[in-house]
Amino acid sequence: MSAQQNPPRTWTSLGNVRLSDALRGVVLTAGALLALIPVLWTVLGAFKSPTELAARPPAFLPDSWALTNFTEALTRFDFGTYLRNSVLVTILATVLTLALNSMAAYALAKYNFRGKNFLFVLTLATIMIPLQVILIPVYQVVAGLGLVNTLWGMIIPAAATPTGVFLLRQYMLSIPDELIEAARVDGSGEFRTFLQIVLPLCTPALAVVAIFSVMWRWNDFLWPLIVAQSADVYTLPVALARFNAEETVPFNLILAMSVVSIIPVVIIYLFFQKQIATGIANTGGK
Amino acid sequence: MTTTLIPLSSRPPMKRRGRGTWGLRLAPYLFLFPNMLIFGMFTIWPAINGFNMSTYASSNGRTFKPVGMDNYTTILSDAQFWAVARNTVIYAIAFVLISTVLGIALAVLIEKQKRFKVFFRSVFFIPVLISPVVVGLVWGWMLERQNGIVNIGLSWFGIGEVPWLVDNGWSMVSVIGVGVWMQVGFYMLILLAGLQAIDPTLYEAARMDGASPWTQFHSITLPLLQPSVVVVVVLATIHGFQSFDFIYTLTGGGPVGATTLIVQYIYENGFQSPIRYGIASAGGVLLFVVVFLITIVNWLISRKQEAV
């Protein structure tokens, strides 16, 4: 980018940097507070006892910062195993999702072939199927394949996320054809073109799909519930759901577990932040 | 350096030429195959089975009694179903409109922001990461009429108690609000990725031509952001119609059915005594058809606009 004397990319009619920056700051901060306060409430609640949670009006800060809720929740069940399963399923599913979705998206975005529109519409349509209706039929398929009660049974079926295909396809539409044509003329095979030219350009979209996949798989509850049978295959959300259905719901334990559950995802999200920011480094021919 | 970036869909289809035409023709199918295989086995085939169930009556998912279109006639003549349908449409429309506009606004603001950019980008996404059940739980506490912190906060400004969750109208407002809160970070992220793809030199050129910021937004940002906006609208529509988890925790569908949406209707028929799989399935088919039609219309309209 050429150096500019005064680069005010602002929108106020006066071109006054300060005013618009301040306004924007205020709006964003207000929004951030709105987004954060419930999260803060959750975290604070994780340190409160059931009586404190039941108090009306509720106190803002907990009586003590002791970790009793956390230790109690974690000792109620086999936390280590559930954590391990959640981690494995999430990572493997995300890798699989990125691979499958990006290939499918590439085909739908950059080729013209018979059945393209039909398949694209079909992909879109699968997002609209309510999960509750297919729960039992899916189980029958999984059982038929012998994947019940296995981690792969939780990883594979949901890996072909239609939303991921949809997002990546839209993004790939804006990759200029000249790059691909140039590679072809240079003698690069289709797959190599895909791998070496197209994928690196999709980093922001891939990062987005990766984050979504991590989030979905990590929080996914219905699917592991149905596939898993024995406790050594359960994931964290299944355990969380158990608390919710006890006769006297231990809200303090639920909050503690939720807080523990969120931390890894937040970390991964922050890790992927950079990838989204990269954007397309150059435009036009590389 | 090329100066314009024309979306692919508006260009004529690429000509196939060069060696390896056979490989070229096969390539798309090969790329698609693994994904479609899994789709087919684990989503499409079960969906066909699931939808098929709508022409049967079953209370245990194993023994079926064929009833033809009876399930559909039962549903369509059930006053409760129409109330649920109305609630769903209201929610979905509000949800899509508000999240899309808010998403664009947030993405644009953050993109322009210089300081604490990473902080703001992360902050709005955190609500998306929280499990819907916990969202319903925590907002349920915060929106309590007498002691929820929202009303306590409002009282500082002299505003009286708002019956957020126990009044028919306000409960819908609350549900929409919480729904948007929970999802807008998701859409903002997609739009942000789309914003990144816009060539910054376009703005420079426009500014040098004397275009005002609003004109820049209107004639550069919005049109080039369109593919992402379409994605967001389509996804928001689908998410809107399928909302269930957090609403169920937040209001249980109350008060007295004011916030019961279609998926809750399906859920109660499929998993709560007395179990009526056929009805649940028929409800699922209806939901699918409606969302499908809306999305297709959405999609075709946007295709037409892209072609201009």
Add this chain to the structure above:
Amino acid sequence: MARLRTRLLSLVAGLGSVALLATACAPGQTTGDAPKPGESVDPASFAGQTLNYVYFTDGPDEKGTRDLIGQFEQKYDVKVNLEILAFSDLVKSVQARLTGGNAPDVVRLSSLSEFRDDLLPLDPYTGADFKNEFLPGPLSAVTNDQGEMIAVPSDLTMNAPFINVDLFNKAGVPLPDENKPWTWDEMMAAAKQVKDATGVPYAFAMDKSGHRLSTILSEYGTTLVGPAGNTLDTAAAEAALGPIVQMMKDDQMPRDFWLGSGTKYKGANEIFLAGDTPIYLSGNWQVGQFSQNAQFNWAAAPNPCAKECGGFPGGKFMAAFKESKNPALAAEFVKFMNSAESQTTFVTAAGSLPTRVDLNESGVKYADAKTQAAMDVFAAELGRTPQADFATNGHPAFSGSATELVNQVSAVVAGNTDLHSAMAALSTKIDGLVAETKH
């Protein structure tokens, strides 16, 4: 436009042919082979086998179950896999497993409606006398039309009011005698007196549940359903629910609590724990939590009497599946878990009531004095409860009727309708549900 049309047409054609294909294949039926009952089962033959027990927990009962499982595993040299889920999820999971031919062996249930036809009749394995070891009320819920036991009632719950003793003392209002319970009018007058004297927000609170409402209905002499079908006496129901609805309209009872959670169950234990109400109608499962967390003196009181005394029962069941791979072992496990010693271990851990005749007569010793005092009250209430209530609780249409009861009461509280019309609508709905769940 023409291109669009052809594209749409081909799309529709594609989907249509797929749909045609689907309708040609009707969904499958799985056949469950009825296992042959063993003539005499040699315990040694069980050695080395595995049993899957799908279970849901309310918290404190888990330890009791695990201890008992340990004993069983040692006795027969078998392995029992305890799979714990939330109850609503348990239903989904077991339904899925039954369709996939992957049934568990034993299950703990809160209601028999969902799996009634899949449960293994236990009589051939346990002997015909086994059923006589259980109280007639709970037994009626687990007996099918052929007189066979399709499940064992494993523990019993009872509803009754909890009292905030400190508040009553502060207001100077006397508590009822254990052997001479209040009438409803007396109880409500006392509650309002305490509220006015102490300034707490509410006079009365109860869980938002059709089950709890049935307690009040029972005391006024009517139930929702029974062996005869719809047994609702709408006049009695109006008399029963009138005061409740009025209290909510007068803000003597928490109104928002009732309206704010739709059709879902919600417990008002937090309101009681916060000291906001002198009387709270709930059940014995709260005893453990109150013992631990209450910051004031509390006690369980006998149910108020109107036409009848006593409360309304609930309970859990243990059952085996017909499709279990090892029905004999499954039945043996169910029998073991509900022997006198086992039930004693379980109910003391869980804080619930026994279902066995011998334990009911001898009484059960609970962990601490506070729990003992409360549980004694509940046990006494068991004796006062009309027998018909047990059959009501076990009726397949009860669950749906209870939900509808809550809906109608909510509608009245919200001002959408009046109590008279609501009860009439409820009765109509019950008719439909009874017809639908008929076997």
